[in-house]
Amino acid sequence: MDAQTIKTLVGIFLAAILTENYVLNKFLGICPFLGVSKKLNTAFGMSCAVTVVMVIATAVTWPLYTYLLRSWHLEYLQTIVFILVIAALVQLLETVLHKYMPPLYNSLGIYLPLITTNCAVLGVTMLVLEKTAADASFGYLQSLVNAFGSGVGFLVAMILFAGVRERLEDCDIPQFFRGLPITLVAASLVAVSFLGFNGVVDRLL
Amino acid sequence: MEKKKTGGLFREFTKGIIRENPVLRLVLGCCATLAVTTAASNAIGMGAATTFVLVCSNAAISLLRNVIPNKVRIPAFITIIAGFVTIVQLFIKAFSPALDTALGVFLPLIVVNCIILGRAEMFASKNKVLPSVVDGLGMGVGFTAAMLCMGIIRELLGAGTVFGIPILSGFMEPIIIFLLPPGGFFVFGILIALSGKLSREGHAPESMGCAGCPLAASCSKRLDEAQPEEKEAE
Numbered sequence: 001m002d003a004q005t006i007k008t009l010v011g012i013f014l015a016a017i018l019t020e021n022y023v024l025n026k027f028l029g030i031c032p033f034l035g036v037s038k039k040l041n042t043a044f045g046m047s048c049a050v051t052v053v054m055v056i057a058t059a060v061t062w063p064l065y066t067y068l069l070r071s072w073h074l075e076y077l078q079t080i081v082f083i084l085v086i087a088a089l090v091q092l093l094e095t096v097l098h099k100y101m102p103p104l105y106n107s108l109g110i111y112l113p114l115i116t117t118n119c120a121v122l123g124v125t126m127l128v129l130e131k132t133a134a135d136a137s138f139g140y141l142q143s144l145v146n147a148f149g150s151g152v153g154f155l156v157a158m159i160l161f162a163g164v165r166e167r168l169e170d171c172d173i174p175q176f177f178r179g180l181p182i183t184l185v186a187a188s189l190v191a192v193s194f195l196g197f198n199g200v201v202d203r204l205l
Numbered sequence: 206m207e208k209k210k211t212g213g214l215f216r217e218f219t220k221g222i223i224r225e226n227p228v229l230r231l232v233l234g235c236c237a238t239l240a241v242t243t244a245a246s247n248a249i250g251m252g253a254a255t256t257f258v259l260v261c262s263n264a265a266i267s268l269l270r271n272v273i274p275n276k277v278r279i280p281a282f283i284t285i286i287a288g289f290v291t292i293v294q295l296f297i298k299a300f301s302p303a304l305d306t307a308l309g310v311f312l313p314l315i316v317v318n319c320i321i322l323g324r325a326e327m328f329a330s331k332n333k334v335l336p337s338v339v340d341g342l343g344m345g346v347g348f349t350a351a352m353l354c355m356g357i358i359r360e361l362l363g364a365g366t367v368f369g370i371p372i373l374s375g376f377m378e379p380i381i382i383f384l385l386p387p388g389g390f391f392v393f394g395i396l397i398a399l400s401g402k403l404s405r406e407g408h409a410p411e412s413m414g415c416a417g418c419p420l421a422a423s424c425s426k427r428l429d430e431a432q433p434e435e436k437e438a439e
Contacts, residue, residue: 025386027240031319034235076295079313080287087280116283119236119317126310176402180232184394191387 008137009145011201016149018197022120023157024190029120033158034183036111043162044155049111051151053093054124057086058147061125062140066132082125087116124150161190214339221343227320228351229400234320237311238352239389245368248356250304252349254297254312256342258289259321263329263341265289270330282325283316290315320348351396358392359383 022028029050037043061082069075094112097105115121128143164186173182227233234255241251265285266273273281294312298305305312315321324344329337357367363383365373373379382388 027236027386027389028314030236030239034232076291079291079294079316080284083283083287083316084280087283116279117317117319117322119314122317123310123314126313130310177398181394181398181401184390184397188387188390188394191385191390192382195385195387 009142011204012142012145013149013152014204015201016146017153017156018194019199019201020150021153021157021194022123022150023154024187024194026123028123029118029154032114032118032120033154033161033187034180037158037162037165040159040162040166043158045107046111046114047151047155047158049108049115050118050120050154051148052108053086053090053112053115053118053121054147054151054154055144056093057082057089057121057125058128058143060089061085062128062132062143065129078126078129082122086121086125090116120150120154157190157194161187164190214336217336217339218343218346221340221345221347222350223347225344226347226351226400227323227344228348229397230404231323232397233323234318234348235393237314237318238348238355239386239393240311241308242352242355242359242389242392243363243384244307244360245353245356247304247307248352249349250297250301251308251311252345252352254293254308255315255318255320255348256345257293258286258315259324259345259348260338260341261289261292262286262321263324263337264334266325266329267332267334267337273330278330279322279326282322282330286321286325287316320344355389355392355396358396359388363388 016022020026023030023033032046032050036046064081064085065075065078069077069081090112094105097108097112124147128138128146131138131146132143165183168182168186171182177185221227225231228235228238237251237255241247262282262285266282269281269285290313293315294305297308297312324341328340332340361367361372362380363385364381365371365377365379380388383392
């Protein structure tokens with residue numbers, strides 16, 4: 001692997017975290033972002049589970065689409081195939097963790113059933129294929145790095161936001177703004193701060 | 206008797222629009238709501254596509270509710286929904302390529318829209334075909350109305366237009382941040398607060414917790430306490 005490839009991979013990784021953040025920039029995975037970011041440790045566990053599933057799902061769906069669906073001209077089956085593959089993978093991962101790694105299962109396992117319908121996971125498998133279609137040099141390895149970066153980006157957003165929410169708990173907020181509305185407004189401010197990263201990654205490379 | 210029946214159906218229809226608006230009261234399907242409401246026309250397109258999937262999947266699941274074994278119902282529902290989403294995807298690609306580009310990845314992501322799986326699990330799998338279709342239609346219209354509302358606000362403030370027709374030109378400069386992600390979160394928060402203020406309960410939904418998750422009913426590992434509102438909804 002030459003220096004140029006490594007540089008591109010680092011660029012893809014950083015872009016996925018900062019400028020193309022799944023939650024704050026692309027609006028994918030908002031439900032867990034708002035639902036389980038109340039406590040720091042649940043936010044961390046959920047994000048780790050999402051990252052693991054994202055990487056594994058991309059590792060399976062990318063070759064499946066490229067070598068099976070596309071060569072047989074079945075691209076229109078993408079949605080059905082991907083969602084079933086992800087559902088099966090999540091189930092498999094849960095069973096394997098339960099059997100062989102009980103400590104990991106106890107910390108991540110409870111979030112796994114929630115992930116099947118997480119749009120960030122289905123989103124990442126589809127978006128990497130869009131990137132591959134647009135740019136021939138964006139191959140399997142790049143897709144995996146992108147998926148991992150997206151997961152880490154999700155983690156960063158969740159943890160930052162869990163911190164913000166803990167502060168919100170003690171604030172005196174008008175009755176009808178309590179709960180979700182003020183959470184969304186806070187999310188808006190966190191998203192503003194992420195807008196500041198625009199162009200940073202291009203400058204680095 | 207006949208009148209009572211239609212009255213019940215009508216209530217089934219309107220509940221999705223106001224009392225249990227999926228976006229503003231139940232806070233479901235928020236990813237799509239936030240992402241595609243940068244223009245009012247996108248909101249209508251997304252709403253129509255989701256309504257179609259919702260009505261069809263509700264009808265199909267309601268017809269099959271006695272055939273599908275309880276244990277595999279979630280995968281079965283997802284497969285049915287994914288089939289209808291593929292139909293919509295191909296239809297929009299053929300007849301409105303511009304809308305297809307605007308909605309992008311969110312069109313296939315209708316599959317994981319919590320509204321659809323949520324209605325399948327909470328309503329269609331327990332009710333007859335006609336009420337399920339009406340429920341799907343009502344929820345779809347409520348979803349579209351809420352998205353349209355957001356789309357109009359964001360387009361008006363962010364681009365100075367509504368449905369592409371310039372309205373604020375020469376009057377004020379467009380505030381571009383309303384088209385960017387932060388504006389989406391902000392407008393959504395304000396709208397939920399307003400709907401809470403105007404509704405009878407007088408407060409916004411506190412949090413989504415597991416209530417926002419379509420798997421909540423089948424999932425034994427809840428993160429929060431069960432939400433009592435969900436029981437009433439049935």
